[in-house]
Amino acid sequence: MTGSDPAPYRQAMLDEWYPVGLVSQLDRAGRHTALMGEPIVVAGDADGRPIVTGGNGRILPVKVRYGHVWSSVGAPTKDIFPIPEADQPGRRFVDVGVVRVRCSPLRAVENFLDIAHFPFVHTDVLGAEPHTEVLNYTAEIRPDVDEVWATQVKFYQPQASKSASGGITTEYMYRVPAPTCSVLYKTCPPRPSEWDVITLFVQPLAEDRCDVWPWMALFDDETSMTDLIHFQQMIFLQDRSILENQIPRLLPLDPGMEIPTRADLTSIAYRRWLKRHNFTYGAQLVAR
């Protein structure tokens, strides 16, 4: 099947795992969706186990992790990336639900890695003028785990989370363990020694269309589950109109197409990592 793929540049990303549905919403009728251009159906069998069926009726690989069903149109050789915090007692796991966006799955991830837009897009929540400066931080491709990491990212936030009662300088760490997935570690005010975990799992429907599945593992015993879901949906929906109006819709990997600054170090590392692995489904390689 993969050998006859008409677009060989997709190959490198074919064998990756992608989120395709919420475990909590599996049903017999199934979710009719797509993965990298191929129509798929994500259903639960009589015992509630997920079954993912591809375009010509072939059964696709399937895993259940982090509240989601994961699948692949290729033949994954690795397991899904680990999130050790997902096994930590005392955390609450939040299925935020799906939001569709007309943009490249890679643009959706890159926006998640960006902090400089907070004052303009998430005004009075994740950022506010005049606190617009992005202080120096570190971004790297870690060779031991082959992941993009950004650390010591600090930003002033008027309302960093649903439970926040005033402005604080929040510290972030970002991690990209898979081409369309990112994990954010964020200051956790109730437990200063721990990090809250907020993820963005992106299902590539096509090169210019994706379903985004945010998920969280938080230390917060006070806020209701619905309020936690709504806070994250609010944040992502503020981003959606940006993502749908970037030109081109695909992520440009040609360095001449866009101008990064020091504030964009995470994005620069992410683009470099994508190129290195030929993860170019949803990318534009040459300016046109």
Next chain:
Amino acid sequence: MRSDTTGFWTPVALSADIPSRTVIPAHVSAGTIALWRSQAGQIAASADRCPHRGMSLSHGFVRGEALSCIYHGWSYGMSGHCVRIPAHPGLTPPETIRVATHAVRDAGGVVWVAEGTPASDPPSLDGLTPLRSLTIEADRAAIEAAAGVPANADGLIEITRDGEDLCLLLSGSQQSQTGVRTVVHVLVATGSHAPQRIAASRNVERLRRMAETASANGNVQ
């Protein structure tokens, strides 16, 4: 308006529809541009794409004499040069960061954008007052057919029938997802009163229905 071979002025919007401190998208033959008016009232036109992350600048905002991108607040002056990057408050942006600009004129209540290098001024609209702009999902020929008269050399269609006086100023047509669309500016006689203007607005709605129906039925070549 095709007034010579080296360039022409395209009427993209009515002056009244771009007050100070606003930005709107406008269409020229090369594509979409960001048309904006500064706090002091100066009109300007630039490429509709921030070179930082590709965000459409017509979604941005105008403060003082600069246009800012809604995504990260990068600001561009009238000349197209980047004047501010909020993530780096101490940095003077390098000269190389800029957006392409277009020559623009605000004349006769209409905003005109230069395509190429026009040798003359935009056509005069003496005796006419702009009423409204609207978009018709049809090409110029379908609109002329619905109006019953062809456009003159300035792109004006003058309709005088049943006591109604109506002038249509056609912008260039663009391809859209559904076919061809044309932006039309409606002008009425200066000195006409509100009831006549409301009637003119309704008449042009009717004309749009005729042009679009004919266009959808393939009655116009």
Next chain:
Amino acid sequence: MKLYDYILSPSCYKVRLMAALAGATLDLRAVDFHPGGEHRGPELLSLNPGGSIPILVDGDLILTESAAILVYLAAKAAPEWLGRASAEDAAREQQWLSFSGRLTTSLGGARLHEMLLRPGDLAALQAAGIAALRELEAGLVEQRLRGRNFLVSDRPTVADIACFPYVALAPDGGVSLDPYPAIRLWSRALRALPGFIEMPGIHRLHELKPEPNLEQSEV
């Protein structure tokens, strides 16, 4: 007054916006509309068998139509938001309040389909939405020619609040607002009102704030 609310619902936002503009206080009860489908659960169906939100509960009164909720809030807290100076104004207000239902069905349906994957005939919803936007544009042009900047009079009323959210969020459903200059000016006038609040998808008008004097390394 208790509002059963969802942050991403334009109809719930109408109520929050009206309350903010009228200076009324709401007790918000978040409803897990997506992904939970709580509006179709037993607790909410017993309040509103129609299975929709917003729901406003004030003592014995239960309101489930957003237009009615707007009228109630305005009548109680800010009667100047009711456009009832003349028979004509009252009729115009009712005309646009009813019209707002068409925006919900068409533009709102396209948005739910494109954003939250609800079923629907996208092309038909978008076409109906465009037809409604054209009517609104023509209505606003005529009002401006009468010297009035809003749908009913020269000040905003509940009719404007009823129509604004689904119009402003039309691009969420793949319907462009580029062809409507009168709608753009009207929308901007509403967004610039004192006390205006946003919802996700409607950005802050940053031009209303002066350019801050930025200093380096302020954090």
